[in-house]
Amino acid sequence: MRFLALLRKELRESLPWLLLAGLLLLGVGLLAVHSEARFAHMRHQHWSSHSGLGPGEIVNVYDLVRSPHLAWVAMWLAFIAPGLGLVLGVCHFWVPLFARTWSFLLHRSTSRMSILGAKLAAAILGLLISLGLVWTGLYWYACRPGLLPIPEPIQILVVGWIYIAVGLVVYLGTALSALSTARWYTTRIFGLAFAVLAAFVILLQWHPVWIIALMVFAIAILFVQTVAAFLSREF
Amino acid sequence: MALWMQISSGSESPIYQQLVEQISGAIARGELRTGDKLPAVRALAAELVINPNTVARAYTLLEQSGLVTTKTGSGTFVSDPALRHADAAQINVLTERMDTLIGRAVNLGLDRNALMALFEKRLEKFASTLDKGEAENG
Amino acid sequence: MAEIVLETKGLTKYYGAKPALDHLDLRVPRGCICGFLGRNGAGKTTAIKLMLGLLTPTAGSASLLGCDSTALTPAIRQRIGYVTEGHRLFRWMTIGRLEEFQRAFFPKQWDSRLFAEMIEYFELSKRQKIKHLSNGQRAQVSLALALAPNPELLVMDDPTLGLDAAIRRQFLEGMIELIMRQGRTVLFSSHILADVERVADRIVVIDKGVLRADCPLEQFRASVRKVVVHFENSAPADIELAGLLHFRRSERQLELTLVGVGDAEVADWAARAGAERFDFVEMNLEDQFIEFTASPHRRRLFQWEKA
Numbered sequence: 292m293r294f295l296a297l298l299r300k301e302l303r304e305s306l307p308w309l310l311l312a313g314l315l316l317l318g319v320g321l322l323a324v325h326s327e328a329r330f331a332h333m334r335h336q337h338w339s340s341h342s343g344l345g346p347g348e349i350v351n352v353y354d355l356v357r358s359p360h361l362a363w364v365a366m367w368l369a370f371i372a373p374g375l376g377l378v379l380g381v382c383h384f385w386v387p388l389f390a391r392t393w394s395f396l397l398h399r400s401t402s403r404m405s406i407l408g409a410k411l412a413a414a415i416l417g418l419l420i421s422l423g424l425v426w427t428g429l430y431w432y433a434c435r436p437g438l439l440p441i442p443e444p445i446q447i448l449v450v451g452w453i454y455i456a457v458g459l460v461v462y463l464g465t466a467l468s469a470l471s472t473a474r475w476y477t478t479r480i481f482g483l484a485f486a487v488l489a490a491f492v493i494l495l496q497w498h499p500v501w502i503i504a505l506m507v508f509a510i511a512i513l514f515v516q517t518v519a520a521f522l523s524r525e526f
Numbered sequence: 527m528a529l530w531m532q533i534s535s536g537s538e539s540p541i542y543q544q545l546v547e548q549i550s551g552a553i554a555r556g557e558l559r560t561g562d563k564l565p566a567v568r569a570l571a572a573e574l575v576i577n578p579n580t581v582a583r584a585y586t587l588l589e590q591s592g593l594v595t596t597k598t599g600s601g602t603f604v605s606d607p608a609l610r611h612a613d614a615a616q617i618n619v620l621t622e623r624m625d626t627l628i629g630r631a632v633n634l635g636l637d638r639n640a641l642m643a644l645f646e647k648r649l650e651k652f653a654s655t656l657d658k659g660e661a662e663n664g
Numbered sequence: 665m666a667e668i669v670l671e672t673k674g675l676t677k678y679y680g681a682k683p684a685l686d687h688l689d690l691r692v693p694r695g696c697i698c699g700f701l702g703r704n705g706a707g708k709t710t711a712i713k714l715m716l717g718l719l720t721p722t723a724g725s726a727s728l729l730g731c732d733s734t735a736l737t738p739a740i741r742q743r744i745g746y747v748t749e750g751h752r753l754f755r756w757m758t759i760g761r762l763e764e765f766q767r768a769f770f771p772k773q774w775d776s777r778l779f780a781e782m783i784e785y786f787e788l789s790k791r792q793k794i795k796h797l798s799n800g801q802r803a804q805v806s807l808a809l810a811l812a813p814n815p816e817l818l819v820m821d822d823p824t825l826g827l828d829a830a831i832r833r834q835f836l837e838g839m840i841e842l843i844m845r846q847g848r849t850v851l852f853s854s855h856i857l858a859d860v861e862r863v864a865d866r867i868v869v870i871d872k873g874v875l876r877a878d879c880p881l882e883q884f885r886a887s888v889r890k891v892v893v894h895f896e897n898s899a900p901a902d903i904e905l906a907g908l909l910h911f912r913r914s915e916r917q918l919e920l921t922l923v924g925v926g927d928a929e930v931a932d933w934a935a936r937a938g939a940e941r942f943d944f945v946e947m948n949l950e951d952q953f954i955e956f957t958a959s960p961h962r963r964r965l966f967q968w969e970k971a
Contacts, residue, residue, distance in 0.1 A: 292768055292771065293738075293768055293769055295768070296764070296765055296768030296769070299765075300754070300757075300765055303756075303761075304754070304756060390752060390754075390755065391748075391750060391752040392752045392753065392754060393718075394713070394716075394718060394746075394748040394749070394752070395746075395748050395752060395753060395754075397718060398716060398718075398741060398744070398746045398748075399738075399741065399769050400738040400739070400741040400742035400769045400770065401738050401741075401769065402738065523720075525718065525719045525720060526713075526718045526719075
């Protein structure tokens with residue numbers, strides 16, 4: 292009941308941004324899928340095949356995938372997802388600082404962890420629905436028989452989801468930066484810097500094991516640090 | 527019973543004292559008669575927006591000086607004037623106040639007769655209670 | 665002996681090398697309205713935030729309703745109402761949504777009728793967004809949100825700062841209304857001494873992070889006094905009197921500001937000092953507070969005479 296109230300509040304608060312990101316992705320996606328002419332010339336290039344997954348090969352993704360439509364959309368997603376992560380992090384953790392609403396929010400008949408949990412859950416749900424759902428929907432749509440000459444491979448779907456997970460990494464980094472009580476802005480930015488660095492490193496990998504391992508590692512570290520910072524911080 | 531009281535915060539006089547003075551003044555002038563019920567503590571506190579304890583304190587002081595009596599469960603009532611008395615300390619306070627008054631009159635240039643005339647005139651205001659008191663005291 | 669609902673023991677908070685609060689020992693009994701007084705920056709907000717577990721003490725402890733402030737349980741928080749400094753609420757929410765939000769945390773005790781009545785009395789609509797409200801209106805919503813859960817303990821951090829007299833009066837009415845219910849306690853910090861005098865039965869005075877007074881209001885009012893002592897010839901320059909805060913001296917008069925000195929002691933001293941007579945000067949709470957918290961070496965800000 293209480294957790295739901297917190298979750299509802301966080302979701303409603305960031306709804307405009309979620310809608311913006313989701314609609315942007317949808318728009319770009321539909322545009323790409325229906326712009327056969329635009330991408331036609333690429334189909335005649337020579338394709339080599341790699342067995343790897345590597346989002347780091349996004350530059351070469353036109354090699355990887357037989358059809359470039361969603362690859363192009365995935366490039367957009369590579370910016371939209373971390374962007375949304377950043378914006379959500381700002382909404383959840385920076386805005387209360389400037390609006391001075393932490394005092395009001397923290398005096399709740401629930402544990403402090405719940406309050407943090409609601410924010411995290413809202414971010415994850417937000418990313419899942421506004422980006423994950425739209426992206427998966429686009430993939431399903433693009434795979435409908437007769438729409439595209441060559442069906443999109445499943446790998447591109449996974450690539451998109453990896454970008455969305457990177458969005459979560461950036462979110463946690465933003466949160467950590469906001470919660471940092473360091474005086475100097477250089478040290479304060481550490482959380483976000485770490486997240487961005489981790490994102491880059493992840494995106495440069497091509498082996499699925501490395502991608503997953505680094506992702507889990509980055510999220511775990513950032514999560515633990517964020518929880519610790521939140522529970523001990525003074526407001 | 528309509529007793530409209532006005533207290534001012536930020537005054538040198540504590541609020542309970544203002545209440546005591548207004549109520550006792552009303553009793554002295556006959557605006558409140560024997561047996562009249564004073565407003566309930568909580569009602570008066572809510573109306574004047576002051577702490578109920580302040581009202582309670584004022585009522586207690588009034589009771590101590592014999593002006594009112596409290597019957598548990600029923601409320602606080604103006605008491606029988608025959609029961610009123612003044613102790614030495616209260617007479618002292620009264621004397622001090624009189625001195626202040628007379629001092630002020632002297633500074634204003636009033637002579638004895640003028641002062642007495644003024645005094646008699648003001649006494650009329652309290653005629654009802656004074657005369658009743660005299661009658662009862664024989 | 666009334667139960668203590670709010671207690672601090674040696675509560676200390678340092679920001680860097682400076683103590684914002686220095687060994688605060690406070691005990692607020694149940695059933696009273698306690699006015700928390702202090703000049704700007706004296707440490708009132710720090711103390712309140714420490715009590716509510718928003719800050720952690722450098723030393724010492726605080727407890728509300730018997731529970732340590734650094735570990736306030738949800739059950740305890742449910743019994744405490746808190747009006748924050750500045751009445752900062754979620755700007756994007758409507759009053760109605762804010763009610764829903766707040767209500768979720770006080771499921772069994774929310775008085776929706778009271779909330780609705782208060783909103784109506786303030787001439788607000790539940791569909792108004794917080795960002796479209798003035799400071800005063802936001803404060804009113806804040807008050808309604810704090811009173812509707814019928815809290816056992818209401819803590820308010822400078823709730824009437826910058827508000828007009830009518831709204832200040834509404835806050836006082838709210839406090840009185842709450843205190844008349846069984847076993848409620850209110851702690852509020854304020855600069856408006858006239859307001860404090862109306863409703864408080866206890867006051868706590870903090871000055872530069874140090875506790876200066878924690879007593880019933882009447883006791884404070886009766887303790888801080890001014891006496892003008894008249895001398896036949898020359899008033900003494902040195903004064904030895906316990907409880908002297910400061911004094912002013914002119915040729916044949918001394919104006920002493922005293923704290924906690926009884927009539928008899930004053931009479932004693934006056935006799936020993938050879939005074940002709942002395943008169944007590946009545947002060948209002950604001951003057952008493954100013955005198956009480958003035959530094960001992962204070963001068964007037966502007967010097968009018970060169971004597």
